[in-house]
Amino acid sequence: MTEVLAAAPIVPTYGAGALSDVVPSMAASLGLPGWTDVLGLPEAPRWVLMLVDGLGDLNLAAAAADAPFLTSLRETGGALTAGVPSTTATSITSLGTGLTPGQHGMVGYSFRNPVDGGLLNALAWQDGLSAYDVQPRLTAFERLARAGVALTTVSPARFAGTGLTEAALRGARFQPVPDESDHAARIGWTADAAASGQRSLVYLYERSLDHTGHGQGWGSPQWREALRRVDALARDVRAALPADARLLITGDHGMIDAPRDRWVIVEDVPELGAEVTLLAGEGRLRQLYARPEHVAAVADRWRDVLGERAWVLTRDEAIDADWFGPVDGRMASRIGDVLVAMRDDGAVMTRTQPREFGLVGMHGSLTELETRVPLLVA
Incomplete structure (x- = not known):
């Protein structure tokens, strides 16, 4: 196997096209003062932010035939950069807070615990540790909720009240999903939340692609099958939303197979x-x-x-x-x-x-x- 080296690190484009710019740009699109849209989003009173865990732009491009809906959007869409590290805990916190990793402090899958100096697993957390101990900054979701935006997180039930959820996404009403394979229920909850209030933002989290990639590799037939299911979910979410709602789909990181x-x-x-x-x-x-x-x-x-x-x-x-x-x-x-x-x-x-x-x-x-x-x- 020939070794291929990346020529230079892809440094995140903070403030000009990073994951931390998504919700601030949505807030500006919602017409709220004090926010700047650096992504050029269309104006809309309602947004659904669908985060597909493990969906990299180049991964999607390589499997375009398996994702016709997403690929049709990619033809007129663009790309963002994840923060550093390019990992779920960091990216979700950047999305929910609108802050860079250096500002919100969730600097990886695991890092030095600021309370006891040991190892903090940002996904598993630990008993007795408050989200405020680790991420005390006001989230973008909290700021939007105070401005009257109806905020909802549609996410697996097991994530309710966890350290990462509270650190990254506090300020939004949590809609638990007991069965992630029940796409009809998820779509219904998402559409209902999007229709609430005069302005709304719904965060919809989908993780099956990432799990499949970790276990089987992103180049595997199983990953492509998972991508087909994600593509159908995104298509059906779009079809169920109110006419004045927009859907934004992104990923928290891409993936590389490591032999x-x-x-x-x-x-x-x-x-x-x-x-x-x-x-x-x-x-x-x-x-x-x-x-x-x-x-x-x-x-x-x-x-x-x-x-x-x-x-x-x-x-x-x-x-x-x-x-x-x-x-x-x-x-x-x-x-x-x-x-x-x-x-x-x-x-x-x-x-x-x-x-x-x-x-x-x-x-x-x-x-x-x-x-x-x-x-x-x-």
Whole structure:
């Protein structure tokens, strides 16, 4: 297999076409003062924001025949960039808050817990930790609700009241979905919510594509079948909405298949673990924490081992390169002292996270496959 290296990292276009710009642009489209539409959205009193977990723009383009509805929108649509890392917790929080990762502080799948200094899994959370402990900023949804917009989240029932939901999406009424395979119920709840109030915004979350990609790979027949189901759902949602509503479809990240022969397992390369006090992130973008006097040595060691296979930056270098957008000083220490973002299709794995060894499709880095997501408006 020929190794292909990304030429340069895709740095998010914060303020000009990133996921954090979607809801502010919708707010301007709704006619609310104090918001700016940088995406050029049409004016509308009602919006449905459908987030398809794992839908990358290049992934969609490669499977165009399996998604006729989405592809028809792509012909006149555009693309956005996910934030860094290109992962669900970061992207959903950017959407719901309208803030960059450096502002809202949800800087990855896992990162240093700001309360106890340990490892915080942003999807699983932990008992006793409040969303306000981690993400205290006012969300865009809260601001819109205060302005009189009817806000609703249509999402799996298991996500009600979770740390990520509260950190990213608070301010919206939560409509639980007990059975995600019941598309008719989801469509009905979405259409009803869109019709409520004089102005409305509905957030509809769909995750089957991401789950299939992680388990089978995005190049698999199973992934294409999942995409066909997503395409039909999006088409039927559009058909059920009020005439004055608009539907915007995007993804939280794309996906790359990472073959096992491209994996680097940290425990098998002893020098990689030297002086690293905490290993966070995910296979495509690891965040390393170390004592201040060891940071430079850790970065050099990882550069020596991985060479051209990864972009290895210190926290200060990554901030200067605008990976995280504007950074709130209170959030900076959550970002790894050293960031390791894969350029090829490999992954940095660790036996401390054995469940990750079952993954085929992955994401998190700054390659075009992972970072570019579609901007589709119906």
